[in-house]
Amino acid sequence: MTTLSSRAVAGALAGAAAVLWLSPAFAHAVCGDRIFPATLAIDDPGVGDELALPTLTWLPQNSGGSQEFDATFSYTKTIFPGFGLSVQDGASWQNPGGYGWKSLNTEAKYNFLCIPEFEFMASVGTTVIWENTGTGTQTQPFNVYQPVLDVGKGFGDLPKSLNILRPIAVTAELSESLPSQAWTNGNQNSTNINWGFTVQYSLPYYNSHVGEIDNSFFKHLIPITEFAFSKPISNFAPGTNQTTGTFQPGAIYMADTWQFALEAIVPVNSASGHGVGVVGELHFFFDDIFPDTLGKPISKWGQP
Amino acid sequence: MIRHSLIKIAASLALAFAATAAYAHAQLEKATPSVGGTVASVPEIRLKFSEGVEPRFSGIALAAEGGAAVPLGAPSVDPADNSVLIAKVGKALPPGVYTVTWHAVSVDTHKTQGSFSFTVKP
Numbered sequence: 333m334t335t336l337s338s339r340a341v342a343g344a345l346a347g348a349a350a351v352l353w354l355s356p357a358f359a360h361a362v363c364g365d366r367i368f369p370a371t372l373a374i375d376d377p378g379v380g381d382e383l384a385l386p387t388l389t390w391l392p393q394n395s396g397g398s399q400e401f402d403a404t405f406s407y408t409k410t411i412f413p414g415f416g417l418s419v420q421d422g423a424s425w426q427n428p429g430g431y432g433w434k435s436l437n438t439e440a441k442y443n444f445l446c447i448p449e450f451e452f453m454a455s456v457g458t459t460v461i462w463e464n465t466g467t468g469t470q471t472q473p474f475n476v477y478q479p480v481l482d483v484g485k486g487f488g489d490l491p492k493s494l495n496i497l498r499p500i501a502v503t504a505e506l507s508e509s510l511p512s513q514a515w516t517n518g519n520q521n522s523t524n525i526n527w528g529f530t531v532q533y534s535l536p537y538y539n540s541h542v543g544e545i546d547n548s549f550f551k552h553l554i555p556i557t558e559f560a561f562s563k564p565i566s567n568f569a570p571g572t573n574q575t576t577g578t579f580q581p582g583a584i585y586m587a588d589t590w591q592f593a594l595e596a597i598v599p600v601n602s603a604s605g606h607g608v609g610v611v612g613e614l615h616f617f618f619d620d621i622f623p624d625t626l627g628k629p630i631s632k633w634g635q636p
Numbered sequence: 637m638i639r640h641s642l643i644k645i646a647a648s649l650a651l652a653f654a655a656t657a658a659y660a661h662a663q664l665e666k667a668t669p670s671v672g673g674t675v676a677s678v679p680e681i682r683l684k685f686s687e688g689v690e691p692r693f694s695g696i697a698l699a700a701e702g703g704a705a706v707p708l709g710a711p712s713v714d715p716a717d718n719s720v721l722i723a724k725v726g727k728a729l730p731p732g733v734y735t736v737t738w739h740a741v742s743v744d745t746h747k748t749q750g751s752f753s754f755t756v757k758p
Contacts, residue, residue: 540664541671
């Protein structure tokens, strides 16, 4: 309890210090009139200072046949405007299988394009899942390298005659998983292609661009469906190159400095699991909470 | 052990957030005339944001149906509420559809922008 109190006080002091430093802040996934929310199955197209804690996932039966519960976090720090580094990790409990700490997942990501009038933005990144950083069921004795492309497009540029469609946005992600080791204990480590997309209907956008929503809850809500797929494309064992994936209908409540997302997880085929799971995530926008300290890039390099 | 650590981190963050004035992107919460609404007259454009805004770096423009600009007074904030940006309309607007285009810089310098239409009825 003493430790908890001292850490809490330290956190409070850090927060108090944050408001004393004043300098320009930078936006998260904002392009033109569009604010892209943080999504769960795939990454959003922006780079910002943010913390997802916790992300809780429950699967009645995962692709390996086990019941699974995961508790993870993700933290992203911008180094210079548009470029950030993130770490993601957490715990997994499987039955059968037991407990395991997940392998450390890091990403370097650069937001290289935003066309405000088209609400279009794109980012590239490289993810590394580090070898021997997991335990138990999550042990992985090799690195996995993953180049990633993320894009997002809002439809606010549609003509006013299609006003009702202007709150729609889509985001998409394409990546390839490249294991550093072809074989482990006699098993092939396949190279996979991964892709996914989201379809969102932003009621905040509707409220500010199309028509007033006279309900303080709904005006912050973004109904969303996410899709995520993966398919082995090389170095796979015979008969194991099925496409696996999920689709995830749900909603995101977007407040000013945080958001909460809740989605069902529906496997697309039997190779992807069985039953409907659920994922929930609390997400903090550090660029909004600590705009002058933790929430801004370390360097202004490249700032227009 | 891990669970306790996560709880400690979460508690520290919660206190840190509570101790910090939370600023954010100024999002349009409500407008007068209302977004997509129909009105009889428009003495001023009044935009209520989710955060306080800086009038010196924020702006409101009004355009008639053909795109012709309608003159507005300099934007100011409501003295009682710095999240409300106001621009006076200098003359009575004839019936038609008008488009408001705004940009806002919140008090922590985040920038947002948007636009919406309203109708002045005959």
